[in-house]
Structures are given as structure tokens and as C-alpha cells.
Amino acid sequence: GQQVMQIPQYQHVQEGEDFTTYCNSSTTLSNIQWYKQRPGGHPVFLIQLVKSGEVKKQKRLTFQFGEAKKNSSLHITATQTTDVGTYFCAGQPARQLTFGSGTQLTVLP
């Protein structure tokens, strides 16, 4: 079926290093959403991008939506231990909201 692919599956970084996770769809997405799930917690909405080429920033987090609206990325600058968790993208390649498989980020102090 139509999916939203996300890479990498796991990422270990030293505190202070940057981190990027990528999301791709084979079909055009009307919007892309990003969520963060802390260990033992539930997904928490971070942001929604709607426009082609859109870039939004939240402090150290930068979100991009591709020009063709088929891909997106989340970049974290200078990671901190509080950034630990799994980051999910979610889009709508078909009728329903489809989540990527997530990128589990570990930040080593």
C-alpha cells in the first residue's frame, strides 16, 4: 500500500552533534506533520507543513517540506539529552494519515 518511508531507523549522536531524519512518499502529500515520542510516552505533535518548499523553525529544530511535496526533513542543531525519543513524520498519501516508521534518536552525554 501507499506508505510514508522514514530514514534512518536509529541514530546515535554525541551531545552537541546535529541530527537529521528524512521522510519520503511516492505520492504528493497535502501536508506533512512531525511528532515526537519520548521513551514510555505518547506521540506529541510538533509541527505541520503545508506549502511546497516550506521551512519552519522551532528553536534548534528546522523542518522542511520538499518542493514536490513528497519529502520532508527534520534537522536538530546541537542535540541535547532532552531531544532523546522517536521522531515520526506523518502524511496522507491516501485517505488516512499514515505515519512513517520513526527515527529513534539516542543522545550520548
Added chain:
Amino acid sequence: KAGVTQTPRYLIKTRGQQVTLSCSPISGHRSVSWYQQTPGQGLQFLFEYFSETQRNKGNFPGRFSGRQFSNSRSEMNVSTLELGDSALYLCASSLVGGTHEQYFGPGTRLTVT
């Protein structure tokens, strides 16, 4: 505003039994979606209800069903439980609909033995 609440938080059931999970959305939210989260399959969409009507359904067998009440509270039911149904069941509410900003509850951890 109070967040999304789910009950119970933990549940242990035996294969073949049935289970009902409950979700109370954020006040004013009319859309409630249910997801199954497992380590192997990630977050899988079960169904969405909006104003008591099922608006969308994921690719799950008929053993999985749900409903929504007039106060937007929702329940999901799983009949004839199988070991593979062990998962975290997450409910999410939305002001606009199931394809927009989702507010998740803490989930119900179901273990089937």
C-alpha cells in the same frame, strides 16, 4: 484544557477473550482516531470517528471495531483476542479531522497471553 484520556492504562487478557478500550477526547474535538503501536509495525491506523460516524478505516480485521458517542467519547473493541494483538493502543483527537494535527492520549497497553 484537559488532554486526551484513555482507560484503562494497562490490561492483561487471555487469547479468545474480548476487550473494550475507552477514550475521552479534548473538549471540543469531534474527531477521534485509534492507532495500534507495536515495535515491529510502528503506528498503524485503525479507524477514525467524527460526529459518531466512522469516517475512515484502516486495514485491520473485523475483530477490531469502534464507536463514538454523542459526547465524542469513543470506544474500541477487539473480539477473539490473539497473541498478536498485544500492543499499545493510542487514541488521538483532533479539532479538524483525522488527517490534521493529532493530540494523542497516553495509550492503553494491552497484553494478550
